[in-house]
Amino acid sequence: MSEFALETRNQLVGLFGIVERNVYLTKRYFLWDIAFMVWTIANTLTIVFIARAAHLPPARENALATALLVGATIWAFLGIIFEFMTETVAWERWEGTIEYTFMAPLSRLVHLFGQGAFAVLYGLIRATILFFAVAAFIGIHAPLANYPAALGLLALASLSFIGVGIMTSVLPLISPEKGAQLGFVCQGVMLVVSGVYYPVSVMPEWMQWIAKFSPATYALRGCRHSIILGTGMVWADVWPLLIIAVLATPIGLAVFKVGERHAKKHGKLKRSG
Protein backbone atom coordinates (compact mmCIF):
# COMPACT_ATOMS: atom_id res chain seq x y z
CA MET A 1 0.00 0.00 0.00
CA SER A 2 1.42 3.43 -0.92
CA GLU A 3 2.10 5.91 1.88
CA PHE A 4 -0.74 8.15 0.72
CA ALA A 5 -3.21 5.27 0.55
CA LEU A 6 -2.13 4.05 3.99
CA GLU A 7 -2.50 7.52 5.47
CA THR A 8 -5.94 8.02 3.90
CA ARG A 9 -7.08 4.64 5.22
CA ASN A 10 -5.79 5.47 8.71
CA GLN A 11 -7.53 8.85 8.72
CA LEU A 12 -10.83 7.27 7.70
CA VAL A 13 -10.49 4.69 10.46
CA GLY A 14 -9.81 7.59 12.86
CA LEU A 15 -12.93 9.41 11.64
CA PHE A 16 -14.93 6.27 12.32
CA GLY A 17 -13.34 6.14 15.79
CA ILE A 18 -14.63 9.60 16.69
CA VAL A 19 -18.18 8.73 15.59
CA GLU A 20 -17.97 5.32 17.33
CA ARG A 21 -16.87 6.93 20.62
CA ASN A 22 -19.81 9.32 20.48
CA VAL A 23 -22.16 6.38 19.90
CA TYR A 24 -20.73 4.66 23.02
CA LEU A 25 -21.17 7.83 25.08
CA THR A 26 -24.68 8.45 23.79
CA LYS A 27 -25.63 4.92 24.85
CA ARG A 28 -24.16 5.50 28.33
CA TYR A 29 -25.93 8.84 28.78
CA PHE A 30 -29.18 7.80 27.10
CA LEU A 31 -31.43 8.55 30.10
CA TRP A 32 -29.86 11.99 30.46
CA ASP A 33 -30.53 12.53 26.77
CA ILE A 34 -34.20 11.76 27.31
CA ALA A 35 -34.34 14.23 30.21
CA PHE A 36 -32.64 16.87 28.03
CA MET A 37 -35.10 16.13 25.22
CA VAL A 38 -38.05 16.71 27.57
CA TRP A 39 -36.50 20.05 28.60
CA THR A 40 -36.02 21.05 24.95
CA ILE A 41 -39.64 20.19 24.13
CA ALA A 42 -40.89 22.18 27.13
CA ASN A 43 -38.68 25.12 26.17
CA THR A 44 -39.95 25.03 22.59
CA LEU A 45 -43.57 24.91 23.76
CA THR A 46 -43.04 28.14 25.72
CA ILE A 47 -42.11 29.79 22.42
CA VAL A 48 -44.75 28.22 20.17
CA PHE A 49 -47.62 29.02 22.58
CA ILE A 50 -46.95 32.69 21.80
CA ALA A 51 -48.80 32.07 18.51
CA ARG A 52 -51.91 31.01 20.45
CA ALA A 53 -51.72 34.14 22.61
CA ALA A 54 -51.63 36.37 19.52
CA HIS A 55 -55.39 35.75 18.91
CA LEU A 56 -55.07 35.54 15.15
CA PRO A 57 -57.39 33.86 12.68
CA PRO A 58 -56.73 30.08 12.68
CA ALA A 59 -54.76 29.99 9.40
CA ARG A 60 -52.46 32.85 10.43
CA GLU A 61 -52.05 31.41 13.91
CA ASN A 62 -51.02 28.09 12.37
CA ALA A 63 -48.50 29.83 10.10
CA LEU A 64 -47.03 31.83 13.01
CA ALA A 65 -46.83 28.71 15.21
CA THR A 66 -45.03 26.84 12.39
CA ALA A 67 -42.61 29.73 11.82
CA LEU A 68 -41.82 29.85 15.55
CA LEU A 69 -41.45 26.07 15.69
CA VAL A 70 -39.00 26.08 12.78
CA GLY A 71 -36.97 28.77 14.57
CA ALA A 72 -36.95 26.87 17.86
CA THR A 73 -36.06 23.60 16.12
CA ILE A 74 -33.12 25.15 14.29
CA TRP A 75 -32.02 26.83 17.53
CA ALA A 76 -32.02 23.40 19.20
CA PHE A 77 -30.25 21.80 16.22
CA LEU A 78 -27.56 24.44 16.17
CA GLY A 79 -27.26 24.15 19.95
CA ILE A 80 -26.37 20.46 19.58
CA ILE A 81 -23.72 21.20 16.94
CA PHE A 82 -22.11 23.96 19.00
CA GLU A 83 -22.30 21.84 22.14
CA PHE A 84 -20.54 18.90 20.49
CA MET A 85 -17.94 21.10 18.83
CA THR A 86 -17.00 23.05 21.95
CA GLU A 87 -16.96 19.80 23.89
CA THR A 88 -14.37 18.42 21.47
CA VAL A 89 -11.86 20.07 23.75
CA ALA A 90 -13.83 20.75 26.94
CA TRP A 91 -15.12 17.18 27.39
CA GLU A 92 -11.77 15.56 26.68
CA ARG A 93 -10.10 17.97 29.07
CA TRP A 94 -12.58 17.06 31.78
CA GLU A 95 -12.20 13.30 31.20
CA GLY A 96 -8.43 13.72 31.00
CA THR A 97 -8.06 12.17 27.55
CA ILE A 98 -7.19 15.42 25.77
CA GLU A 99 -3.44 14.81 25.72
CA TYR A 100 -3.83 11.32 24.26
CA THR A 101 -6.18 12.55 21.56
CA PHE A 102 -4.06 15.54 20.58
CA MET A 103 -0.84 13.53 20.44
CA ALA A 104 -2.46 10.86 18.25
CA PRO A 105 -1.65 10.77 14.51
CA LEU A 106 -5.11 11.96 13.49
CA SER A 107 -5.32 15.07 11.32
CA ARG A 108 -7.13 17.91 13.05
CA LEU A 109 -9.52 18.24 10.08
CA VAL A 110 -10.59 14.60 10.39
CA HIS A 111 -10.77 14.87 14.17
CA LEU A 112 -13.02 17.94 14.13
CA PHE A 113 -15.04 16.88 11.11
CA GLY A 114 -15.73 13.50 12.74
CA GLN A 115 -17.07 15.28 15.79
CA GLY A 116 -19.15 17.58 13.55
CA ALA A 117 -20.50 14.68 11.48
CA PHE A 118 -21.79 12.91 14.58
CA ALA A 119 -23.25 16.18 15.91
CA VAL A 120 -25.17 16.72 12.65
CA LEU A 121 -26.51 13.17 12.65
CA TYR A 122 -27.50 13.31 16.31
CA GLY A 123 -28.86 16.86 15.96
CA LEU A 124 -31.02 15.92 12.97
CA ILE A 125 -32.59 13.03 14.88
CA ARG A 126 -33.31 15.26 17.87
CA ALA A 127 -34.61 18.12 15.69
CA THR A 128 -36.98 15.75 13.88
CA ILE A 129 -38.34 14.36 17.16
CA LEU A 130 -38.66 17.89 18.59
CA PHE A 131 -40.48 19.25 15.54
CA PHE A 132 -43.06 16.49 15.30
CA ALA A 133 -43.61 16.20 19.08
CA VAL A 134 -44.35 19.93 19.44
CA ALA A 135 -46.37 20.05 16.20
CA ALA A 136 -48.53 17.20 17.50
CA PHE A 137 -48.92 18.81 20.93
CA ILE A 138 -49.95 22.21 19.58
CA GLY A 139 -51.90 20.76 16.67
CA ILE A 140 -49.96 22.38 13.87
CA HIS A 141 -51.11 21.53 10.34
CA ALA A 142 -48.63 21.69 7.50
CA PRO A 143 -50.50 20.24 4.51
CA LEU A 144 -48.09 21.74 1.95
CA ALA A 145 -44.92 20.84 3.82
CA ASN A 146 -41.97 19.64 1.76
CA TYR A 147 -39.99 17.91 4.52
CA PRO A 148 -37.27 16.41 2.30
CA ALA A 149 -36.43 19.91 1.02
CA ALA A 150 -36.30 21.29 4.58
CA LEU A 151 -34.04 18.42 5.68
CA GLY A 152 -31.84 18.90 2.62
CA LEU A 153 -31.40 22.59 3.38
CA LEU A 154 -30.59 21.82 7.00
CA ALA A 155 -28.03 19.21 5.94
CA LEU A 156 -26.43 21.69 3.54
CA ALA A 157 -26.37 24.39 6.22
CA SER A 158 -24.80 21.85 8.56
CA LEU A 159 -21.56 21.96 6.57
CA SER A 160 -21.33 25.68 7.35
CA PHE A 161 -22.40 25.12 10.95
CA ILE A 162 -19.57 22.57 11.37
CA GLY A 163 -17.10 25.15 10.02
CA VAL A 164 -18.33 27.80 12.45
CA GLY A 165 -18.42 25.16 15.19
CA ILE A 166 -14.75 24.35 14.52
CA MET A 167 -13.96 28.03 15.13
CA THR A 168 -15.79 27.98 18.45
CA SER A 169 -14.30 24.65 19.51
CA VAL A 170 -10.96 26.40 19.88
CA LEU A 171 -12.33 28.63 22.65
CA PRO A 172 -11.91 26.07 25.48
CA LEU A 173 -8.30 25.65 24.34
CA ILE A 174 -7.65 29.35 24.86
CA SER A 175 -9.75 29.71 28.01
CA PRO A 176 -10.06 26.36 29.82
CA GLU A 177 -12.58 27.73 32.34
CA LYS A 178 -14.98 29.83 30.28
CA GLY A 179 -14.29 28.94 26.66
CA ALA A 180 -17.10 26.40 26.34
CA GLN A 181 -19.73 28.94 27.42
CA LEU A 182 -18.45 31.36 24.78
CA GLY A 183 -19.50 28.83 22.14
CA PHE A 184 -23.11 29.35 23.20
CA VAL A 185 -22.64 33.11 22.98
CA CYS A 186 -21.66 32.61 19.32
CA GLN A 187 -24.76 30.45 18.78
CA GLY A 188 -27.05 33.12 20.25
CA VAL A 189 -25.43 35.93 18.25
CA MET A 190 -25.68 33.94 15.03
CA LEU A 191 -29.37 33.22 15.53
CA VAL A 192 -30.34 36.71 16.65
CA VAL A 193 -29.09 38.19 13.36
CA SER A 194 -30.54 35.33 11.29
CA GLY A 195 -34.19 35.91 12.13
CA VAL A 196 -34.74 32.98 14.44
CA TYR A 197 -38.30 33.97 15.47
CA TYR A 198 -38.94 36.89 13.11
CA PRO A 199 -38.16 37.96 9.56
CA VAL A 200 -34.73 39.46 8.99
CA SER A 201 -36.46 42.56 7.56
CA VAL A 202 -37.61 43.72 11.04
CA MET A 203 -34.03 44.17 12.24
CA PRO A 204 -31.95 47.36 11.89
CA GLU A 205 -30.18 47.65 8.56
CA TRP A 206 -26.71 46.90 9.95
CA MET A 207 -28.01 43.66 11.45
CA GLN A 208 -29.62 42.74 8.12
CA TRP A 209 -26.22 43.25 6.50
CA ILE A 210 -24.57 40.88 8.99
CA ALA A 211 -27.39 38.37 8.44
CA LYS A 212 -26.23 37.91 4.84
CA PHE A 213 -23.08 36.16 6.12
CA SER A 214 -24.88 33.80 8.48
CA PRO A 215 -25.77 30.33 7.14
CA ALA A 216 -28.64 30.21 9.65
CA THR A 217 -30.40 33.03 7.72
CA TYR A 218 -30.77 30.85 4.63
CA ALA A 219 -31.49 27.68 6.59
CA LEU A 220 -34.28 29.38 8.56
CA ARG A 221 -35.81 31.07 5.52
CA GLY A 222 -35.59 27.97 3.34
CA CYS A 223 -36.97 25.61 5.99
CA ARG A 224 -39.88 27.96 6.77
CA HIS A 225 -40.78 28.29 3.11
CA SER A 226 -40.49 24.54 2.55
CA ILE A 227 -42.70 23.64 5.52
CA ILE A 228 -45.29 26.42 5.34
CA LEU A 229 -45.47 27.04 1.57
CA GLY A 230 -44.15 23.73 0.29
CA THR A 231 -41.42 25.28 -1.85
CA GLY A 232 -38.47 23.02 -2.62
CA MET A 233 -34.78 23.86 -2.24
CA VAL A 234 -34.72 27.36 -3.72
CA TRP A 235 -31.48 28.36 -5.45
CA ALA A 236 -31.51 31.74 -3.66
CA ASP A 237 -31.04 29.82 -0.39
CA VAL A 238 -28.81 27.08 -1.78
CA TRP A 239 -25.99 29.10 -3.36
CA PRO A 240 -25.15 31.23 -0.30
CA LEU A 241 -25.12 28.05 1.78
CA LEU A 242 -22.79 26.38 -0.71
CA ILE A 243 -20.36 29.32 -0.67
CA ILE A 244 -20.37 29.63 3.11
CA ALA A 245 -19.90 25.84 3.41
CA VAL A 246 -16.85 25.92 1.13
CA LEU A 247 -15.29 28.80 3.10
CA ALA A 248 -16.31 28.01 6.67
CA THR A 249 -14.39 24.75 7.22
CA PRO A 250 -10.96 25.94 6.00
CA ILE A 251 -11.36 29.20 7.94
CA GLY A 252 -12.50 27.27 11.01
CA LEU A 253 -9.57 24.90 10.73
CA ALA A 254 -7.10 27.78 10.34
CA VAL A 255 -8.55 29.47 13.44
CA PHE A 256 -8.34 26.19 15.36
CA LYS A 257 -4.71 25.66 14.38
CA VAL A 258 -3.77 29.15 15.60
CA GLY A 259 -5.54 28.37 18.89
CA GLU A 260 -3.88 24.97 19.18
CA ARG A 261 -0.46 26.52 18.66
CA HIS A 262 -1.22 29.13 21.31
CA ALA A 263 -2.30 26.36 23.72
CA LYS A 264 0.88 24.39 23.02
CA LYS A 265 3.03 27.45 23.52
CA HIS A 266 1.43 28.27 26.88
CA GLY A 267 0.97 24.73 28.19
CA LYS A 268 -2.84 24.79 28.04
CA LEU A 269 -3.24 21.57 26.09
CA LYS A 270 -3.73 19.46 29.17
CA ARG A 271 -6.26 17.88 31.48
CA SER A 272 -8.01 19.77 34.24
CA GLY A 273 -10.08 17.10 36.03
Next chain:
Amino acid sequence: MSTFAPSTIDLALRLDRQAPAVEARDLRKTFRRRDRKTSGRFARKRPWPALDDVTFTIARGECVTILGQNGSGKSTLVRLLSTLLISDGGTARVFGHDVDREASKIRRLVNRVSVEASFFKKMSPSENLSYAARFYGMTPHQTRTAIPEILNKVGFPPDRRGEAMENLSRGMQQKVALARALLTSPVLLLLDEPTTGLDPRSKLEVQEFIRDVRTEHDATILLCTHDMAEAEALSDRVGILDRGRLLFLEPVEDVKRRFNVETLEQAFFAATGREFVAEESDAEDDEYREVFG
Protein backbone atom coordinates in the same frame (compact mmCIF):
# COMPACT_ATOMS: atom_id res chain seq x y z
CA MET B 1 2.93 -8.26 18.05
CA SER B 2 1.55 -8.80 14.59
CA THR B 3 -2.00 -8.01 15.63
CA PHE B 4 -1.11 -4.57 17.01
CA ALA B 5 -1.25 -1.39 14.89
CA PRO B 6 0.27 -2.84 11.71
CA SER B 7 0.62 0.56 10.09
CA THR B 8 2.85 1.69 12.95
CA ILE B 9 5.04 -1.36 12.54
CA ASP B 10 5.29 -0.58 8.86
CA LEU B 11 6.46 2.94 9.63
CA ALA B 12 8.83 1.76 12.33
CA LEU B 13 10.57 -0.48 9.83
CA ARG B 14 11.19 2.55 7.60
CA LEU B 15 12.85 4.55 10.39
CA ASP B 16 16.31 5.95 9.99
CA ARG B 17 18.32 3.31 11.84
CA GLN B 18 21.24 5.69 12.30
CA ALA B 19 19.21 8.37 14.10
CA PRO B 20 19.01 8.22 17.89
CA ALA B 21 15.59 7.56 19.39
CA VAL B 22 15.65 10.93 21.12
CA GLU B 23 18.06 13.78 20.69
CA ALA B 24 17.56 17.00 22.67
CA ARG B 25 19.90 19.96 22.33
CA ASP B 26 19.74 23.04 24.57
CA LEU B 27 16.02 22.45 24.99
CA ARG B 28 14.28 25.29 26.81
CA LYS B 29 10.74 25.85 28.04
CA THR B 30 9.74 28.71 30.29
CA PHE B 31 6.33 29.29 31.82
CA ARG B 32 5.14 32.39 33.56
CA ARG B 33 4.11 31.70 37.11
CA ARG B 34 2.20 33.89 39.55
CA ASP B 35 4.51 35.41 42.12
CA ARG B 36 3.60 33.88 45.48
CA LYS B 37 4.47 37.11 47.31
CA THR B 38 1.79 39.08 45.48
CA SER B 39 -1.87 38.27 44.95
CA GLY B 40 -5.07 39.50 43.33
CA ARG B 41 -5.94 40.38 39.75
CA PHE B 42 -2.75 42.33 39.16
CA ALA B 43 -0.42 39.78 40.75
CA ARG B 44 2.94 39.79 39.06
CA LYS B 45 4.02 36.82 37.00
CA ARG B 46 7.62 35.84 36.78
CA PRO B 47 9.33 33.55 34.29
CA TRP B 48 9.86 30.05 35.59
CA PRO B 49 12.21 27.83 33.59
CA ALA B 50 10.66 24.35 33.38
CA LEU B 51 13.51 23.15 31.14
CA ASP B 52 16.80 25.00 31.06
CA ASP B 53 19.17 24.09 28.20
CA VAL B 54 18.56 20.36 28.46
CA THR B 55 20.82 18.27 26.24
CA PHE B 56 20.83 14.47 26.01
CA THR B 57 20.60 11.55 23.60
CA ILE B 58 18.77 8.24 23.96
CA ALA B 59 19.88 5.40 21.73
CA ARG B 60 17.37 3.14 20.04
CA GLY B 61 16.25 0.32 22.36
CA GLU B 62 17.60 2.00 25.47
CA CYS B 63 15.67 2.51 28.72
CA VAL B 64 16.51 5.81 30.35
CA THR B 65 15.12 7.18 33.60
CA ILE B 66 14.86 10.83 34.53
CA LEU B 67 14.58 11.40 38.26
CA GLY B 68 13.32 14.60 39.75
CA GLN B 69 10.98 16.07 42.29
CA ASN B 70 7.62 17.67 41.58
CA GLY B 71 8.05 20.70 39.38
CA SER B 72 11.52 19.66 38.24
CA GLY B 73 10.44 19.62 34.58
CA LYS B 74 9.96 15.87 33.99
CA SER B 75 6.39 16.17 32.73
CA THR B 76 7.28 19.17 30.60
CA LEU B 77 9.97 17.08 28.91
CA VAL B 78 7.52 14.23 28.26
CA ARG B 79 4.91 16.63 26.91
CA LEU B 80 7.44 18.28 24.61
CA LEU B 81 8.43 14.92 23.17
CA SER B 82 4.74 14.01 22.82
CA THR B 83 4.24 17.13 20.62
CA LEU B 84 1.87 18.65 23.20
CA LEU B 85 4.13 21.61 23.95
CA ILE B 86 6.21 23.91 21.79
CA SER B 87 9.67 24.66 23.11
CA ASP B 88 11.04 28.19 23.57
CA GLY B 89 14.46 27.26 22.28
CA GLY B 90 16.78 24.43 21.34
CA THR B 91 15.74 21.36 19.41
CA ALA B 92 14.28 17.95 20.12
CA ARG B 93 14.27 15.17 17.55
CA VAL B 94 12.58 11.78 17.74
CA PHE B 95 14.06 9.23 15.36
CA GLY B 96 15.48 12.16 13.39
CA HIS B 97 12.19 14.07 13.16
CA ASP B 98 11.89 17.53 14.70
CA VAL B 99 9.12 17.59 17.35
CA ASP B 100 7.88 21.05 16.34
CA ARG B 101 8.06 20.85 12.56
CA GLU B 102 7.40 17.13 11.96
CA ALA B 103 4.89 16.44 14.71
CA SER B 104 2.62 14.30 12.54
CA LYS B 105 5.47 11.87 11.73
CA ILE B 106 6.39 11.53 15.38
CA ARG B 107 2.85 10.97 16.62
CA ARG B 108 2.59 7.59 14.95
CA LEU B 109 5.80 6.43 16.66
CA VAL B 110 5.22 7.63 20.21
CA ASN B 111 2.82 6.78 22.98
CA ARG B 112 2.81 7.44 26.68
CA VAL B 113 1.54 6.38 30.06
CA SER B 114 1.12 9.13 32.60
CA VAL B 115 0.50 9.22 36.31
CA GLU B 116 -3.24 9.69 35.75
CA ALA B 117 -4.87 6.84 33.84
CA SER B 118 -6.97 9.19 31.70
CA PHE B 119 -10.06 7.59 30.18
CA PHE B 120 -13.70 8.24 29.41
CA LYS B 121 -14.99 7.14 32.77
CA LYS B 122 -18.41 5.93 31.63
CA MET B 123 -16.89 3.83 28.85
CA SER B 124 -15.50 0.33 29.39
CA PRO B 125 -11.80 -0.63 29.01
CA SER B 126 -12.57 -2.27 25.65
CA GLU B 127 -14.41 0.82 24.37
CA ASN B 128 -11.64 3.15 25.54
CA LEU B 129 -9.01 0.99 23.89
CA SER B 130 -11.02 0.87 20.65
CA TYR B 131 -11.24 4.66 20.65
CA ALA B 132 -7.48 5.01 21.08
CA ALA B 133 -6.69 2.28 18.54
CA ARG B 134 -8.77 3.88 15.76
CA PHE B 135 -6.53 6.96 15.84
CA TYR B 136 -3.65 4.68 14.90
CA GLY B 137 -5.53 3.09 12.02
CA MET B 138 -6.71 -0.08 13.74
CA THR B 139 -10.03 -1.29 12.35
CA PRO B 140 -12.77 -3.02 14.39
CA HIS B 141 -11.70 -6.30 12.79
CA GLN B 142 -8.15 -5.82 14.12
CA THR B 143 -9.12 -4.64 17.61
CA ARG B 144 -11.56 -7.53 18.07
CA THR B 145 -8.59 -9.83 18.64
CA ALA B 146 -5.90 -7.33 19.65
CA ILE B 147 -7.74 -5.80 22.63
CA PRO B 148 -8.50 -9.06 24.50
CA GLU B 149 -4.95 -10.19 23.73
CA ILE B 150 -3.31 -7.07 25.16
CA LEU B 151 -5.62 -6.99 28.19
CA ASN B 152 -4.69 -10.60 28.91
CA LYS B 153 -1.06 -9.67 28.64
CA VAL B 154 -1.31 -6.93 31.26
CA GLY B 155 -3.23 -9.27 33.56
CA PHE B 156 -6.58 -7.54 33.27
CA PRO B 157 -9.45 -9.89 34.27
CA PRO B 158 -11.59 -10.82 31.22
CA ASP B 159 -14.88 -10.56 33.16
CA ARG B 160 -14.30 -6.84 33.86
CA ARG B 161 -13.62 -5.71 30.29
CA GLY B 162 -17.16 -4.43 29.87
CA GLU B 163 -17.33 -2.49 33.16
CA ALA B 164 -17.20 1.30 33.22
CA MET B 165 -13.72 2.64 33.95
CA GLU B 166 -15.06 4.58 36.94
CA ASN B 167 -15.77 1.27 38.71
CA LEU B 168 -12.18 0.02 38.41
CA SER B 169 -9.40 0.45 40.96
CA ARG B 170 -6.49 2.73 40.17
CA GLY B 171 -4.21 -0.27 39.62
CA MET B 172 -6.68 -1.75 37.13
CA GLN B 173 -6.99 1.56 35.32
CA GLN B 174 -3.22 1.85 35.07
CA LYS B 175 -3.08 -1.61 33.48
CA VAL B 176 -5.55 -0.44 30.86
CA ALA B 177 -3.38 2.65 30.33
CA LEU B 178 -0.38 0.39 29.68
CA ALA B 179 -2.48 -1.70 27.31
CA ARG B 180 -3.51 1.46 25.45
CA ALA B 181 0.09 2.50 25.00
CA LEU B 182 1.26 -0.91 23.82
CA LEU B 183 -1.72 -1.51 21.54
CA THR B 184 -0.41 1.14 19.14
CA SER B 185 3.06 -0.49 18.99
CA PRO B 186 5.00 2.65 19.89
CA VAL B 187 8.67 2.70 18.98
CA LEU B 188 9.21 5.25 21.74
CA LEU B 189 7.31 4.80 24.99
CA LEU B 190 7.16 7.76 27.37
CA LEU B 191 6.33 6.75 30.93
CA ASP B 192 5.55 9.62 33.26
CA GLU B 193 5.37 8.19 36.78
CA PRO B 194 3.41 5.11 35.68
CA THR B 195 3.51 3.46 39.12
CA THR B 196 2.87 6.46 41.39
CA GLY B 197 0.05 5.69 43.80
CA LEU B 198 -0.09 1.98 42.99
CA ASP B 199 0.02 -0.71 45.66
CA PRO B 200 3.30 -2.71 45.84
CA ARG B 201 1.91 -5.68 43.92
CA SER B 202 0.50 -3.58 41.09
CA LYS B 203 3.75 -1.65 40.99
CA LEU B 204 5.76 -4.85 40.50
CA GLU B 205 3.35 -6.05 37.81
CA VAL B 206 3.69 -2.79 35.91
CA GLN B 207 7.48 -2.90 36.19
CA GLU B 208 7.50 -6.47 34.91
CA PHE B 209 5.35 -5.37 32.02
CA ILE B 210 7.74 -2.54 31.14
CA ARG B 211 10.59 -5.08 30.98
CA ASP B 212 8.52 -7.26 28.65
CA VAL B 213 7.70 -4.33 26.38
CA ARG B 214 11.34 -3.57 26.03
CA THR B 215 12.47 -7.07 25.27
CA GLU B 216 9.57 -8.20 23.11
CA HIS B 217 8.79 -4.98 21.23
CA ASP B 218 12.25 -3.48 20.86
CA ALA B 219 10.84 -0.19 22.17
CA THR B 220 12.89 2.70 23.47
CA ILE B 221 11.69 3.81 26.89
CA LEU B 222 11.95 7.15 28.64
CA LEU B 223 10.80 6.76 32.22
CA CYS B 224 10.21 9.76 34.46
CA THR B 225 9.78 8.90 38.09
CA HIS B 226 10.72 9.73 41.65
CA ASP B 227 10.94 6.07 42.59
CA MET B 228 14.66 5.36 43.03
CA ALA B 229 14.27 1.56 43.23
CA GLU B 230 12.21 1.55 40.04
CA ALA B 231 14.84 3.63 38.26
CA GLU B 232 17.60 1.29 39.38
CA ALA B 233 15.67 -1.84 38.42
CA LEU B 234 14.62 -0.79 34.94
CA SER B 235 17.12 1.61 33.45
CA ASP B 236 20.32 1.51 31.46
CA ARG B 237 21.04 5.11 32.41
CA VAL B 238 19.70 7.51 35.02
CA GLY B 239 19.59 11.29 34.97
CA ILE B 240 18.56 13.88 37.51
CA LEU B 241 16.46 16.82 36.43
CA ASP B 242 16.64 19.57 39.01
CA ARG B 243 14.71 22.83 38.54
CA GLY B 244 14.74 22.32 34.80
CA ARG B 245 18.43 21.44 34.51
CA LEU B 246 19.62 17.95 33.61
CA LEU B 247 22.57 17.42 35.93
CA PHE B 248 23.83 14.21 34.30
CA LEU B 249 22.65 11.08 32.48
CA GLU B 250 24.77 8.02 33.23
CA PRO B 251 24.56 4.32 34.12
CA VAL B 252 23.50 3.81 37.75
CA GLU B 253 26.89 2.46 38.82
CA ASP B 254 28.67 5.46 37.28
CA VAL B 255 26.35 7.80 39.17
CA LYS B 256 27.15 6.09 42.46
CA ARG B 257 30.86 6.15 41.65
CA ARG B 258 30.73 9.81 40.62
CA PHE B 259 29.38 10.84 44.05
CA ASN B 260 31.06 8.03 45.96
CA VAL B 261 27.76 6.84 47.49
CA GLU B 262 25.89 3.55 47.82
CA THR B 263 22.35 4.53 46.81
CA LEU B 264 20.68 6.69 44.17
CA GLU B 265 18.96 8.66 46.94
CA GLN B 266 22.35 9.62 48.37
CA ALA B 267 23.46 10.53 44.87
CA PHE B 268 20.43 12.79 44.50
CA PHE B 269 21.28 14.55 47.74
CA ALA B 270 24.90 14.94 46.73
CA ALA B 271 23.96 16.29 43.28
CA THR B 272 21.26 18.74 44.34
CA GLY B 273 22.13 19.49 47.94
CA ARG B 274 18.59 18.53 48.99
CA GLU B 275 16.84 15.46 50.37
CA PHE B 276 14.74 13.53 47.86
CA VAL B 277 11.07 13.83 48.79
CA ALA B 278 9.02 11.21 46.98
CA GLU B 279 5.73 13.04 46.75
CA GLU B 280 2.59 11.26 45.70
CA SER B 281 0.81 14.26 44.25
CA ASP B 282 0.51 15.22 40.61
CA ALA B 283 3.91 15.94 39.20
CA GLU B 284 2.44 18.61 36.98
CA ASP B 285 1.28 20.69 39.93
CA ASP B 286 3.37 23.69 39.10
CA GLU B 287 2.39 23.70 35.46
CA TYR B 288 -1.26 23.32 36.47
CA ARG B 289 -1.04 26.41 38.65
CA GLU B 290 0.57 28.21 35.75
CA VAL B 291 -2.37 27.52 33.45
CA PHE B 292 -5.39 27.38 35.73
CA GLY B 293 -4.21 29.12 38.87
